Amino acid sequence: MQVELSNNVERRNDYTFKYNEHFGRHGWLRLTPAYSVKLVREIILKDCKKGDLILDPFSGTATTGLVASEMGFSSRLFEINPFLIWLGNVKCQNFSANELEKLQAKFDQCLEDVAMSDNNWVPRIYNIERWWHSYTLFILASIRKNLVETFGEPNGNNYPNLVWVAFSRLIIETSSATFNHISMSFKESTTQYGLEQIKSLFSVIFSYIITSSKAQLLGNSQVILNNSRDFQFASDLLFDEVITSPPYPNRISYIRELRPYMYWIKFLKNGSDAGQLDWESIGGTWGTATSNLKKWKPTNNNLPERLYAVCEKIKGSEDKNSEVMSSYVHKYFDDIYSHLRNISRLLKPKAKLNYIVGNSSFYGYFVDTEKILSESMRELGYKKIVIETIRRRNTKKGLYEFNVKAVWN
Ligand SMILES: C[S@@+](CC[C@H](N)C(=O)[O-])C[C@H]1O[C@@H](n2cnc3c(N)ncnc32)[C@H](O)[C@@H]1O
Structure with a gap:
């Protein structure tokens, strides 16, 4: 595994959602953790050739699909949140x-x-x-x-x-x-x-x-309901390229952020539906998620050693929530591992993957998402794994965004 770390990693607002506000459809509605149009464009230009089919298993506001369609590529995007599926499909539609x-x-x-x-x-x-x-x-x-x-x-x-x-x-x-x-x-x-x-x-x-x-989109992109941990998605489609940004292990709840839209547009009826949807989502942390975490049991037993070590440290912190926080981090990477194993059956040989992720910190202990992700990929048979540092995040010291790149088999 090769790690590329630049000495001078800047904040780079052009690699965040802020950059998107001035790009037509990309600026319609904001979801704070949306990634940058520029980043997706650069990855497509570097990795893709004419006719490649692109997959984003964590669609969010459909940035990947919209950029792909604008550049003449077709894509499929998966999402678990019905409001985001609806919004993404409207964004990727052509109108006369x-x-x-x-x-x-x-x-x-x-x-x-x-x-x-x-x-x-x-x-x-x-x-x-x-x-x-x-x-x-x-x-x-x-x-x-x-x-x-x-x-x-x-x-x-x-x-x-x-x-x-x-x-x-x-x-x-x-x-x-x-x-x-x-x-x-x-x-x-x-x-x-x-x-x-x-x-x-x-x-x-x-x-x-x-x-x-008014701008006509050149490619065809669609957002589909799918839980990208388990993949109930049945299709013959095989993908050449994955460009995605899964949730980060930082306890941000998409349901919390999206509540006003989801209630007014009638995609949510009450708080318990919100809690259930967040529990199904990777990294969910809203409502019932905390009590569910207390009962949660790991489903994979061969996760990277580094994960078990940091979970032990978090658990040993003197805080009333340290045990549940340790389970939160453990479950996040257990879900990501299941995701990486299950997604491989949708990939063509030599398909390229780009996972934009951020590290996080709990009680002063750093959770090195990029390393745990790349070690999980290696364990599952992915090749040519490289970690590129994209930018320093505006929040606490020591938090960065990375692109973890890999090739399937
Ligand atoms: C970081 S956001 C993606 C942001 C996106 N790149 C954009 O530019 O808007 C992660 C997304 O993953 C979705 N998600 C979380 N768990 C999921 C799951 N199990 N299956 C499918 N989507 C999931 C969340 O609802 C959220 O929209």
Whole structure:
């Protein structure tokens, strides 16, 4: 195994989601741990030849699929979160100029007709008053009612879904959520907006989404529901290239970040569904995950020695949660190991893999994700394993992002 470590690893904002905000469809909705368009482009340019089929088993906001399609490649992406599957498929869809023109006219009319009304449906998000001022919420609920009457609820690959993507952006822009940290947090107070203010914001967001939908995508990319730990995905497709960023072992919960969208667009109904979905996800840590971890038993017994050593250190820390944190890290790598074993049956001989991962730290002990991942790959028969350091992360000292590269057999 070869390790490439640059002496001067910079923060490199161009290798984060921040870079994506100015790239049309890539900027529609933010998911903090999305990776950079530039990074994916560079990997495709380096690794892929015409006609290669690309796989991303952890789709997130479908960055890989959208970049692949923009560059004329086809791809399949797997994801466990139904909201992200829906969003990813809308992002990777082509729309005709005629469709977009009609949709814009219908949207303008709908917005003009919005009437404030009482007793509209609002999502059952815990502590909703922390997210939106009660008057702002009243306006959003009235707008939502009009959208449903005009366009119907979001479904599949229907072009009115662009309206619902714009609505998702509207609810986040009018909320007290802030994204200054690695994960989402709240401003001190909520803001009371007026109807005209919200309508004009919605109109601006929608125009931006319509404008960015005009560019025609050259490749075909689809996001498919699949648990990438076990792979129930049945298909004859074999892939030439894997480009992906799995969750990191850092206790960030995607469900926590995505709650507002998921509730408003009706992909989540209550807190227990949220907890269950997070438990199914690799690295999940929300709701019931903690009590489930206490009962969890390893499924693989040949994980890298380095993992057992760091889990012992974490467990020995003097903290009331040290045992559960140790199980959290152990389970994360147990899941990743199962994933790496199961994904190999979808790969062509000599398929290239790129896993963008970050290390983490628990009670001052570093979890060297890149090394544990590469040692797991070696154990499972992957070849030519190289660790490239991409950037230093903005958070705690000693945290980096890596590309762990390998070739299948
Ligand atoms: C780091 S994010 C991927 C971000 C993506 N590269 C982007 O640019 O948006 C990891 C994703 O893996 C998904 N995920 C977690 N566990 C999964 C599983 N078992 N099967 C499929 N997807 C999973 C999460 O829902 C999350 O969207």
